[in-house]
Amino acid sequence: MAQVSSIADEQASTPLSSPKSILLRISKFNPKLDESSKFMEFTVPYQKWTTVLEAILDVKKHFDHSVAVRYSCRQATCGSCGMMINGKPKLACFTKISELDSDVVTVEPMNNFPVIRDLTVGFEKLFAKHQKIQPYLIRDDSELESDEREFLQSPEEVEQYIQFANCIKCGLCNSACPTMATDSSFVGPQALAQAYRYVADSRDKGKDTRLNIIDESHGIWRCHFAGSCSQVCPKGVDPAMGIQFLRGYLLGFRS
Amino acid sequence: MKESTIMKIHYGTALASVGLVAVHILMRLTTGFADSLSYENVLANYRSVPYVIMLELILILLAVHGFNGLRVILLELKQGRVYEKAVSYGSIVGMIALIGYGSRTIIMTNMGMV
Amino acid sequence: MTEDEHREGIKGMANPGRYGIERIAYLLMRLTGLGLLGYFIAHVYETSNILRGRMGWDDFLAMTQTTEGHIFLVLVIGMCVFHTGNGIRIMLGHGGVGVGQPARPDYPYEPASQNYRHKIGIYSSIVLAAVAMMYGMAVMFGE
Ligand code: HEM
Ligand code: HEM
Ligand code: SF4
Ligand code: FES
Numbered sequence: 001m002a003q004v005s006s007i008a009d010e011q012a013s014t015p016l017s018s019p020k021s022i023l024l025r026i027s028k029f030n031p032k033l034d035e036s037s038k039f040m041e042f043t044v045p046y047q048k049w050t051t052v053l054e055a056i057l058d059v060k061k062h063f064d065h066s067v068a069v070r071y072s073c074r075q076a077t078c079g080s081c082g083m084m085i086n087g088k089p090k091l092a093c094f095t096k097i098s099e100l101d102s103d104v105v106t107v108e109p110m111n112n113f114p115v116i117r118d119l120t121v122g123f124e125k126l127f128a129k130h131q132k133i134q135p136y137l138i139r140d141d142s143e144l145e146s147d148e149r150e151f152l153q154s155p156e157e158v159e160q161y162i163q164f165a166n167c168i169k170c171g172l173c174n175s176a177c178p179t180m181a182t183d184s185s186f187v188g189p190q191a192l193a194q195a196y197r198y199v200a201d202s203r204d205k206g207k208d209t210r211l212n213i214i215d216e217s218h219g220i221w222r223c224h225f226a227g228s229c230s231q232v233c234p235k236g237v238d239p240a241m242g243i244q245f246l247r248g249y250l251l252g253f254r255s
Numbered sequence: 256m257k258e259s260t261i262m263k264i265h266y267g268t269a270l271a272s273v274g275l276v277a278v279h280i281l282m283r284l285t286t287g288f289a290d291s292l293s294y295e296n297v298l299a300n301y302r303s304v305p306y307v308i309m310l311e312l313i314l315i316l317l318a319v320h321g322f323n324g325l326r327v328i329l330l331e332l333k334q335g336r337v338y339e340k341a342v343s344y345g346s347i348v349g350m351i352a353l354i355g356y357g358s359r360t361i362i363m364t365n366m367g368m369v
Numbered sequence: 370m371t372e373d374e375h376r377e378g379i380k381g382m383a384n385p386g387r388y389g390i391e392r393i394a395y396l397l398m399r400l401t402g403l404g405l406l407g408y409f410i411a412h413v414y415e416t417s418n419i420l421r422g423r424m425g426w427d428d429f430l431a432m433t434q435t436t437e438g439h440i441f442l443v444l445v446i447g448m449c450v451f452h453t454g455n456g457i458r459i460m461l462g463h464g465g466v467g468v469g470q471p472a473r474p475d476y477p478y479e480p481a482s483q484n485y486r487h488k489i490g491i492y493s494s495i496v497l498a499a500v501a502m503m504y505g506m507a508v509m510f511g512e
Contacts, residue, residue, distance in 0.1 A: 088387055111377040163471045181377035183331040215259045225462045226395035227483045228388040236474025241482035248465030250259045266460050284508045294423045321406040357413040364419055
């Protein structure tokens with residue numbers, strides 16, 4: 001029995017007796033029922049290593065199970081847990097409370113995405129924009145005949161796009177983007193960076209097709225290189241870099 | 256027009272007017288500010304054909320650049336088919352109106368109709 | 370529509386507080402662009418008063434010969450210089466110049482595009498604008 005209870009203890013990410021605590025303010029909102037969102041406040045203990053996601057899960061476990069939050073990998077890989085943390089879009093699982101330098105941690109649903117409930121937002125539009133730029137290798141011979149080799153690449157060729165292939169589709173960039181704040185038709189930094197990811201791939205032949213897709217009134221030109229996307233990206237994708245390279249093709253700076 | 260064509264014009268007009276606007280403003284600051292604005296001086300400026308060509312160029316380039324800039328901002332602010340059409344045509348009308356009005360001043364003054 | 374999508378709206382677009390100097394430059398670029406367009410339209414109207422002869426011209430000129438008028442013109446010069454300087458930086462950036470090189474990302478993932486070259490471009494545009502404004506002030510108020 002002792003065994004069992006110690007396992008149960010371990011499951012709480014932070015012992016409730018931890019010396020330090022913060023005030024965690026969680027935005028509660030159900031668009032189907034509520035007129036507007038309101039904040040619920042919880043005092044949550046934390047350790048140096050406690051992440052915001054763990055704090056939210058502690059609240060779910062000990063105080064209010066109804067808090068809606070989406071997460072899966074807990075290690076900045078699945079892209080599920082993006083939210084506004086003290087006013088900036090961040091991954092909850094990748095943000096330690098100790099690094100926020102604040103006694104109050106406010107979590108809200110990500111901006112520029114429709115709220116499903118509380119902290120969860122809908123990604124339909126992000127995925128649709130992502131699909132629109134044809135995020136796959138385009139070439140005539142994409143089906144390998146049985147006696148052919150794979151498409152070979154040198155390490156240098158891989159370097160050209162591997163950074164952009166790091167994207168986990170978390171949507172933080174779209175949430176930070178100033179154009180996205182008012183333009184619901186803009187393709188957005190996530191999709192544009194992925195357009196560059198494929199254009200920069202030496203195996204891909206779809207450059208002209210993709211440039212055509214993004215060269216429209218709510219396409220790449222609505223980027224003003226404010227760089228907020230790159231500043232919030234948790235994976236080092238640096239969408240702003242990819243977007244300017246992509247626009248370099250359209251402006252004739254690159255070919 | 257393709258958006259890339261429009262934006263190339265946006266950048267092109269900006270680049271082309273950099274030097275022209277610099278000349279225009281520096282003329283005031285280097286020749287004595289109040290003097291440069293005196294009626295005789297300005298009238299003389301307007302009568303000088305090369306200078307007036309420069310003014311007309313600034314007028315056209317920056318009307319195009321400025322109103323396209325406004326179009327960009329308005330497009331990003333709000334969306335919708337009718338609204339976007341109105342913004343596009345509105346900017347073109349603004350451009351043409353401003354160029355027309357400014358050219359009227361330039362041409363009439365240059366031809367000595369003052 | 371905007372409501373459903375939980376967009377940040379104009380306040381979020383214009384809030385320069387959270388994302389560094391690049392976002393401030395973005396806002397200044399917009400504001401100076403709009404300011405210059407407003408000035409430009411007013412300016413073309415103002416100069417048209419020359420068609421009303423000496424009287425008309427002098428009437429209108431009086432507006433800019435006051436202290437407020439001078440301050441306004443100094444502001445226009447400042448806006449013009451910042452917008453031009455930053456505009457050139459932006460055009461280069463938009464073409465992919467000075468935005469860094471792709472590489473294997475490593476923690477803590479400093480974005481290479483938000484680099485010192487472009488920051489220097491922004492700060493120089495601000496400094497140049499300030500210098501031009503001081504020069505303009507010296508000329509206008511020095512007389
Ligand atoms: C002569 C030097 C100028 C240069 C080099 C220049 C450059 C630029 C550039 C590169 C942009 C695009 C900014 C972006 O996409 O983020 C821009 C936008 C704009 N410009 Fe200019 N410009 C100049 C003068 C002017 C003038 C005199 C006016 C006013 C008549 C003006 C009005 C605008 C407006 C309204 C915008 C849109 C603002 C925005 O999108 O941020 N510009 N300019
Ligand atoms: C300190 C600022 C400025 C002063 C004192 C000033 C003064 C003048 C004057 C006196 C004229 C009449 C022609 C001449 O004598 O040159 C004029 C014309 C003109 N200026 Fe300026 N200017 C200023 C800034 C600007 C700027 C920033 C622009 C561009 C955005 C501009 C664009 C024009 C144009 C297009 C005309 C011709 C207008 C027409 O005749 O329809 N000016 N300006
Ligand atoms: S580019 Fe970065 S911030 Fe944007 S979706 Fe991909 S991983 Fe997230
Ligand atoms: S839970 Fe997977 S990214 Fe945070």
